[in-house]
Amino acid sequence: MAANPQPAARLQWFFGAIALPSGWRVGVGPMIAATVLTLIVLSALFAPLLAPHDPLAMDALQRLKGPSDTYPLGTDAYGRDLMSRVLTGGQISLFIGIGAAIVSVVIGLLIGLVSGFFRVADAIIMRLMDSLMAIPSILLAIALVALNGPSIWSVMGAITIPEIPRVVRLVRSVVLSAREEPYVEAAMALGSSMPKILWQHLMPNTLAPLIVQGTYICASAILTEAILSFLGAGVSTEIPTWGNIMAEGRVYFQIKPSLIFWPGLMLSLCILSINLLGDTARDLLDPRLKKREG
Amino acid sequence: MKFKSRNFDQASNVLEITGLTVRLTGNDKADPVLDAVSLKIRQGETVCLVGESGSGKSVTSLSIMGLLPKGVLAATGGHIELEGRNLLELNAQAMRDMRARKISMIFQEPMTALNPVLRVGEQIGEVLDTHTKLPAREKKARVLDIMNQVHLPDVERIYRSYPHQLSGGQRQRIMIAMALILEPQLLIADEPTTALDVTTQKQILSLIAELQEKHGTAVLFITHDMGVVAEIADTVHVMKLGRIVEHAPVETLLRAPKQDYTRQLLQSVPSLSPRAPRAMPEGQTVLAVEGLQKVYGAHGVFSRREPTRAANDVRFSIPRGRTLGIVGESGSGKSTVARCIMRLIDPTEGEIRVAGKEIATLTRRQLRPYRRHIQIVFQDPFRSLNPRWTIGRSLIEGPLNIGEDKQAALARAADLLTLVGLPDDAVHRYPHQFSGGQRQRVAIARAIAMEPDVLVADEAVSALDVSVQAQVLDLLDELQQKLGIAILFITHDLRVAAQICDEVLVMQHGHVVEHGTAAEVLSNPQHAYTRALIEAAPGRSWDFANFKELQGA
């Protein structure tokens, strides 16, 4: 395979993913995923315009009703419009997912860079991270939510904290392997300072895996939020999220499955898309796989 | 130089390839990877397939084995005939039956070509499991027998060993044993000695020759090393960009190459005769190393490992404008010395004086001002440039560190690129847009940008094709003359050392065993190890560039 002209093959592979017959199957999944995700994000962003009702407005006489002209997807146990809640719920769920991903990636990146480069800090940081990893994340999350009350922020924090050690480990491993690269050694030889090498040479190497990791964190944060709601430690019902809509609806699973079905569908489609895009990003960005494709 | 000169006109064809064309799958417009390749191999014959990287040698061999990567490459035309059957038309099962029984293959990297988690005896035995139904005892006996035939020591122990417990040469012997245990008609050897030290290479080459003789096997030998070709080939095929441009019996080809490409290829092969010694310049010493020592793994509470002395009492000095070569096989400690001098690793003991300043014990921060005096060029051109940075950014990294103005540095970067023979608009481009040789030029330009006194070239041309290698060596020579830099040249290749070095230092197991001018060391070696090294160099008595025997050899 060494015989292949590298750049040409890579281009061919890349464009092949979209245009060429042999590659079309590769491209369709991510394309659909991207479309679905865009639709979900748009529907969440424009929820106030799209929602037929105030997602909090209750009508005790209209509890658990089926779909009708007024309530396109029916109502929940408080007589609130399910469709409005699912649409609005997307906002918070996505916010929690994206927020948790960004926060844990940023914090993890900083800690990981430091840890990957300074031996002394490394020993201490990694012990701490091991400890954090050892605590089962769901339990930690419940405890944290109990600590601060179930606001969006504490749910996000609860999801973020257990993810940080994973990000740190990822960044650290990338840094540890990248610092052996000759171009990093060349930079040392050129007299570049450690922070500069760390930030300009090593950090960019972590971006690709971090983007991938970020998508997974985002997906799992949305899911964890749902599980926390299920266990009674989620966000208040005043703030609809896909998770707490489902958690409230689970009691009625057998008599009114739509309460779980619709938020569940949105949640699953969303996570499915994010994961698929994450996988695609990984395949595109992973230099080892790329080499093989070339 | 004595070439093989058997006549194969009467011998029967083992394999005949006609008009083999291989393309990237799903892309008919791109140039084919193999374009109508034809060649035949007769019984007992050794056919060498030479060419530079990307010429299609490996694809040819994989096509014969039916091992082209699925979904990436596919044979679209031609025949590969063995025993009257077209291998391209066989189904998967029939093709599997052919492998190891009729055609075998050995690969370049014996480290990666053996499964690291299985015992080697088992891996050889697997060939028998797959193709025969021998009882266990008999099977083992046959495995041990072939292991003896490839001259492995202590076969019972090695039988139970894992690949990582063996040396490179032993692993390659295992590969050969595996390939030959069923006595196939054809052995394909794809650069089987490239990853090995010269002394080991010599043993493996003679082993292949010996077994070939014994079993009457035909060998398709793929290599880029003309020296190896001269040693072993009956017939030589030269490949370029997927085509066979010339083929002839070995002596004919080396003495009277017809094609320009072949001539150019041969002319690029550096000669083993050392360059004429240059006058000792009066310039001051720019790098002096005294009693340098590096010990690994000396401490650790729980570790019981013996410390390794990677370098021991190394001393030398280089004056301005001169080139000192450190030669030695892998593990000799030559790279450790280079990295200690660069302070990429910290020496355990010793002095390193750069521009008159002792730098061995400076902290990283203290060291920074002295970095500019000594720069390095690494072996792997693909990894020594940050792939995310433009060439320009890489070039000005050092100058910016020593406080140069960015605009000025960029302007100078463009000049430097011209100096190393690249277009000056390359500053805006990225490393992947350049070939290996071009990247190595960029790496050299980056080092030169610091205006160093000493340039350390750590196997800087080893990864390059011979033609490119020659150009880069010329460039280094030119720069040295223009700028008067001292060069510390680290290489395992005696030919290269002979071409460029004024002085040579031979290392073995971390010790310097010989030190002298290139002419002394290479023409009149004193130490047994040096002599062994020289004797192992393939084709050492042939002057490839001039198509004749080497004078005075």
Add this chain to the structure above:
Amino acid sequence: MLGYILRRILAVIPVMAIVAVFVFLLLRLTPGDPAAIIAGDAATPAQLERIRTSLGLSDPLHVQFFTWAKLLFQGDLGTSLISSTPVTQMIGQRIWPTINIALMTIVLSVLLAVPMGVLAAWRHRTWVDYVVMGFSVLGFSIPVFVIGYLFILAFSIELRWLPVQGYVAPSQDFGKFLARAILPCLTLATIYVALIARMTRASMLEVLGEDYIRTARAKGVKETVVLFHHALRNAAVPIMTIIGTGFALLIGGVVVTESVFNIPGIGRLTVDAILARDYPVIQGMILLTSAIYVFINLLVDLSYTFFDPRIRY
């Protein structure tokens, strides 16, 4: 090897110490008062204060910590504030269901996931690959409790093949145990299978590009042998790693499945304890799960030497 194990066990001590302090502080800073749950709805403030004092919750933090740490050092996890039962006894009652379910899940998952991953890697970029990967991604995308409900609806309510809920110890009646454990295990396995199948596929893809695979094929070895004998063993280390780290995920899933299927395991014990602020139980449980996590990862690391002879400690 022995030295390595010793070193690893020594390394566990600071980790567990940090966990202990962290958990203790986290809990004691959490609002919540076990006295209130003991006393019930109609208690007056004065009564609450008396109960609090009798439970030792009015002592200064450091006193409480050292009391607990001292007991811990003697291997005593304390007594539940709510039910006055020793924590070790409570854990002893509740840990087996969880262990049994978890073990069965792991076995089931590995049996399903590894062949799936191998197949997907072998048939990279074919429909087989897409189906396996699609399933894996799907497994990640549906909340565990929804999967559990769906299984109950399908297998217990509609088809009436299996009981809805409950747990019977395998030692008591293995058949009954299996009947009740299958759905929770399958539920839990969906994520776990997804995780392992993905890792198997990725790891196999990497290995299948290695030279020794080409060597094996050049020997004429059958594809199944290439895949399972040559490739899988080389791909095993990351797979083992994910099995180990996935354990944390499993614990999270266990908490939910135990609720859905009404299994009296430690997951529910912990959630209940957290909701009731039963400090000694929470502390004991988190310490225990952390210890199990660390221990499993030690086992995983040791298993590397089995799969890869190059790894020696």
Add this chain to the structure above:
Amino acid sequence: MLRLQERLHHARGQLRGTAFALLAGAALMTGAGTATPAMAEGKTITAVMHSGLRVLDPIITTAHITRNHGYMIYDVLIAVDENFKPQPQMADWTVSDDGLTYTFTLRDGLKFHDGAPVTAADAVASLKRWGKRDSGGQLIFDVTDSLEAGDDKTIVWKLKSPFGPLLDIVGKQSAVPPFIMPERVANTPAEEAITGYTGSGPFVFVQDEFQPGVSVTYKKFADYVPRNEPASWMAGGKKAMVDEVKWVTMPDAQTSINALLSGEIDYLEQVQIDLLPLLESSEDVSVETRDALGYQTMGRLNFKHPPFDNKKIRQAALMALSQEDVLGTLIGNPDYYKVCGAIFGCGTPLGDETGADTLISGGDTEGAKKLLEEAGYDNTPIVLMQPTDVISLAPQPVVAAQALRNAGFNVDMQAMDWQTLVTRRASQAKPAEGGWNVFFTNWMVPEISSPLISAMLNGRGDDAWFGWPKDDKIEELRAAFVAADTPEKQKEVASEIQKHTMDEVLYIPLGQYLMPQARSNKLTNMIPSPVPVFWNIEKAD
């Protein structure tokens, strides 16, 4: 059974050949018998109760599940029947003419589970411990001169002044009934949980099988001698008709319903009303209301802090709320709820709805707005606590928040788990600093049916129940109630209390609701009762 096995066989056939079949098949072969309840030698009733049993001391806690546990294993001296009339249980009694001396005489044959006879000393110690914890008990002990054992069988209780409702309080079944324990157990300080669980009731607690929060097993106490009268509420003959009763906890409402439908359990103490349709189609299961009085849901304001230290603003809050909205959301099915403005509950002797007009007529948002304006409400945010993990308490705050906002309140609804809520409601800090303004809870009607029992009607400021009203008038009224010696007089005072409570907004009754239970039709002879008792119930094969 046969059909089931056919099905199973069929299923096995379908699955054969897959890896799954190995496991599933093995399970099905043995799982066949599990779809029907276990048929051990003895009869067992498996019941899913409303919550898990964790605290085993029925005196230290007011939790219903622990009280129910108490009735299983302990007996009481006297008990009220379904007409709210005290009846002899372990003991008969006489009252001296001056109403100052009560003499209880234990009946024959009473034995503790360890075989020891029940003595008067046991009863005295038990009553004394109870008196330290129960609010009604405290009232009696405030006027108690002495409580002593006359002999082994006689308990003499001397008062300093007459206390009319003594027998009602000693015989009540909520919140803390005076269970009789052995003296050694009863000597445990009142704020420490007991560690021995020996009773003299009809069932024996099986300690080895107890898993806190998961399951608890009771065995029939063979030596228990029931009274001869028919059982009526907590009074009458408590005959254990099965060998074993097992309470299990199921955290998921649907799981328990499914388990009942599939015959894995026999009894479901509470069925969420929305889920009733799941049970309706089944022929094997009956849904009914065992406790005809049910529950009252209510809200409590914090009198200590603004804005609810202002009477007008409290009234505005009350005016804003509508029982119909709360009950409609909480319960949904009108068959199971009733708007009821009576603080003592509708259907009780003292029930009276004076002053609750707006509550029961759908609220008066406009009136509330006006009152708020008059009171000069300064938009202080009111902290309303919502427990997310208790299904029967989650909707009230949500509905109330909406109604209060409509009336112009600035509502800060804070979600939390129940445990945080009970902790936080004990805090007297300012709402912004960890305190609170409003919370909601539910009471069983017997627990609020009298001014002596109802926790909300305590007006002793910081010593009062959470919310801490300082209200001398209510204390006077309660004293008057104690002093009232005829039911008519009592009713008069109670009516005053109702009026005063609504005017001061001591608390806001939000309506009454029933909790249906579901049982397998194999269970028969279940007596109606507010406490789910397991005596008298027979189980068919």
